[in-house]
Amino acid sequence: MNFVSIIFQRLLYAALLLTAVLVLNFSMMHLAPGDIADTIAQANGGADAEVMEQIREDYGLDQPFPIQLAKYVGGVLSFDLGYSFFYNQPVTTLIFEKLPATLLLVITSQLLALVVGVLLGVFSARNPKGASSYFVTLFALFGYSAPVFWTGILLLIAFSLKIPILPVAGMRDVTIEGGFFIHALDIARHMVLPVITLSSIFLALYSRLCRASMMEVLGSDYIRTAKAKGLSDAQVTYKHALKNSMSPVVTLAGIQFSAVVSGAVLVETVFSWPGLGSLALQSIVARDTPTILGILFFSALVVIVGNLLTDLVLRMIDPRVGSKG
Amino acid sequence: MSLNQEPIDVARSPFSEAMEMFRKNHAAVAGLVILILIVLGGIFGPFIYQGDPFEMVWAPFSPPGEEGYLLGTDYLGRDLVSMILHGARVSIAIGVSAAFLTVFIGITVGALAGYYKGWVEEILMRVTEFFQVLPTLLFSMVIVALFGASLPMITLAIGLVSWPAVARITRSEFLRIRELEYVMAARASGVRNWKLIFKVILPNALPPIIVQAALMVGSAILFEAGLSFLGLTDPNVVSWGQIIGSNRQYILDASYTVTIPGVAIFITVLAISLVGDGLNDALNPKLRQR
Numbered sequence: 001m002n003f004v005s006i007i008f009q010r011l012l013y014a015a016l017l018l019t020a021v022l023v024l025n026f027s028m029m030h031l032a033p034g035d036i037a038d039t040i041a042q043a044n045g046g047a048d049a050e051v052m053e054q055i056r057e058d059y060g061l062d063q064p065f066p067i068q069l070a071k072y073v074g075g076v077l078s079f080d081l082g083y084s085f086f087y088n089q090p091v092t093t094l095i096f097e098k099l100p101a102t103l104l105l106v107i108t109s110q111l112l113a114l115v116v117g118v119l120l121g122v123f124s125a126r127n128p129k130g131a132s133s134y135f136v137t138l139f140a141l142f143g144y145s146a147p148v149f150w151t152g153i154l155l156l157i158a159f160s161l162k163i164p165i166l167p168v169a170g171m172r173d174v175t176i177e178g179g180f181f182i183h184a185l186d187i188a189r190h191m192v193l194p195v196i197t198l199s200s201i202f203l204a205l206y207s208r209l210c211r212a213s214m215m216e217v218l219g220s221d222y223i224r225t226a227k228a229k230g231l232s233d234a235q236v237t238y239k240h241a242l243k244n245s246m247s248p249v250v251t252l253a254g255i256q257f258s259a260v261v262s263g264a265v266l267v268e269t270v271f272s273w274p275g276l277g278s279l280a281l282q283s284i285v286a287r288d289t290p291t292i293l294g295i296l297f298f299s300a301l302v303v304i305v306g307n308l309l310t311d312l313v314l315r316m317i318d319p320r321v322g323s324k325g
Numbered sequence: 326m327s328l329n330q331e332p333i334d335v336a337r338s339p340f341s342e343a344m345e346m347f348r349k350n351h352a353a354v355a356g357l358v359i360l361i362l363i364v365l366g367g368i369f370g371p372f373i374y375q376g377d378p379f380e381m382v383w384a385p386f387s388p389p390g391e392e393g394y395l396l397g398t399d400y401l402g403r404d405l406v407s408m409i410l411h412g413a414r415v416s417i418a419i420g421v422s423a424a425f426l427t428v429f430i431g432i433t434v435g436a437l438a439g440y441y442k443g444w445v446e447e448i449l450m451r452v453t454e455f456f457q458v459l460p461t462l463l464f465s466m467v468i469v470a471l472f473g474a475s476l477p478m479i480t481l482a483i484g485l486v487s488w489p490a491v492a493r494i495t496r497s498e499f500l501r502i503r504e505l506e507y508v509m510a511a512r513a514s515g516v517r518n519w520k521l522i523f524k525v526i527l528p529n530a531l532p533p534i535i536v537q538a539a540l541m542v543g544s545a546i547l548f549e550a551g552l553s554f555l556g557l558t559d560p561n562v563v564s565w566g567q568i569i570g571s572n573r574q575y576i577l578d579a580s581y582t583v584t585i586p587g588v589a590i591f592i593t594v595l596a597i598s599l600v601g602d603g604l605n606d607a608l609n610p611k612l613r614q615r
């Protein structure tokens with residue numbers, strides 16, 4: 001099968017998955033006790049039965065389930081995820097406002113986790129009995145066992161309160177004036193702790209897996225051949241072995257997208273990072289169902305796009321993936 | 326009849342072998358001991374150390390060790406020792422029951438997919454993929470938010486988002502084992518499908534599933550902690566994540582109200598993952614030699 005038709009197939013499947021998410025979303029909204037009329041009534045301090053009936057009619061809630069579902073799916077296809085009665089804004093506007101902050105946090109922390117994780121893994125694989133190997137094992141245990149929000153709060157106590165070198169919360173300091181560069185620097189300073197916190201979980205995973213796969217690759221015949229040719233250790237490790245030991249790590253990173261988005265919710269809450277995660281929690285507390293479901297839809301979209309990209313990267317670094325189908 | 330007994334008999338001696346391997350793993354044994362202590366603390370602690378975890382017993386933010394309160398008091402002047410002990414109950418209960426639910430769904434889906442193959446597998450694995458696309462925490466937040474934050478609902482939410490990993494492992498084990506000769510022989514001698522699935526194949530597919538189940542208890546505890554940290558928990562029950570969440574604003578005055586429950590979660594999950602690693606070494610010795 002050629003590359004284009006594979007991509008086409010994947011996109012079609014992704015569209016199917018997203019439609020399924022929409023159906024699930026809508027069914028949950030339908031099954032949950034209370035509806036939009038209740039929410040509006042609550043926000044206005046109660047309403048009588050007649051008004052409630054009117055609201056239900058206005059929003060088409062009196063129509064049968066399949067018609068409502070079709071309307072919802074149709075709306076989403078035209079980029080309409082509904083209207084938030086809590087924020088008084090269309091849900092899509094709300095989400096697009098918050099999405100960049102979340103993407104910035106998620107992508108930076110994944111890159112950090114991958115780069116540092118792979119380096120740690122390589123160092124410890126080259127020296128399996130050394131201190132770095134021991135460190136990777138301990139670190140992996142910590143990364144798995146410590147709740148990420150707790151790690152975040154500990155870092156916050158250490159580097160914002162006890163030694164106040166980094167900002168406590170938010171994404172930017174509104175009092176700072178200056179050009180683009182100064183603002184970028186300000187955001188970078190705010191990013192340090194959230195990014196380290198979010199990457200800590202994945203750093204542990206990646207370094208452990210990279211060490212295992214690197215050790216396996218280093219034991220293979222072609223590496224011995226490369227060494228016999230007289231290549232230096234560093235050349236063999238970074239040019240020959242690294243490329244092949246990367247594909248399990250990239251595969252794992254691809255599976256983690258859903259976990260990354262979940263972690264982002266907690267990290268954003270700890271650091272008051274103005275992203276989708278904070279929005280999700282606020283709208284859940286406010287019982288703002290259209291916004292919650294819109295975020296769930298968008299995060300599923302992020303995961304699906306992430307999986308597609310991982311698949312592409314894997315095909316690029318490892319030609320064997322394509323041939324297996 | 327004897328054919329049905331066979332896998333059980335065979336599994337017997339590797340079992341004692343696995344016990345032996347586990348006992349030699351000091352970290353795993355230490356983890357198990359800690360875990361048993363935590364479980365005992367959760368079950369009997371509240372009887373020995375009496376007191377209502379919701380009761381205001383002393384001035385707020387009394388540091389650990391002062392005024393006779395070993396771990397101090399929180400922002401409402403509640404005794405942290407009492408809260409931690411009651412929290413252990415919730416964490417362990419939810420961790421274990423969510424892991425059971427996860428394993429139950431995962432084994433059912435994975436076994437059917439791996440045994441029947443064909444369109445059954447196709448459909449079930451697509452459903453599994455679908456559940457993996459939904460960000461776990463966000464999805465369970467939505468479930469809890471829409472359908473109420475009771476402990477059973479939280480357990481259900483955690484189980485509902487965590488089963489795909491178990492289903493995948495079970496399926497790949499079933500795909501491998503169903504082609505083995507003893508299964509072929511059993512099938513040829515007319516053993517029924519459900520008996521093949523649950524009595525012939527499943528016992529031999531269990532080792533990696535058991536390891537995964539052990540780790541699931543840990544991740545379910547982390548999951549519950551995350552939900553209750555966000556405030557999505559039964560307000561009438563104390564849990565570790567909730568102590569951290571509700572004291573979070575006061576870290577400047579009393580950081581111990583956040584660090585102590587976090588240490589409790591950390592140690593519990595660490596102990597579980599040590600036991601899980603030990604089980605992995607003991608039950609899947611071949612995997613380890615790589």
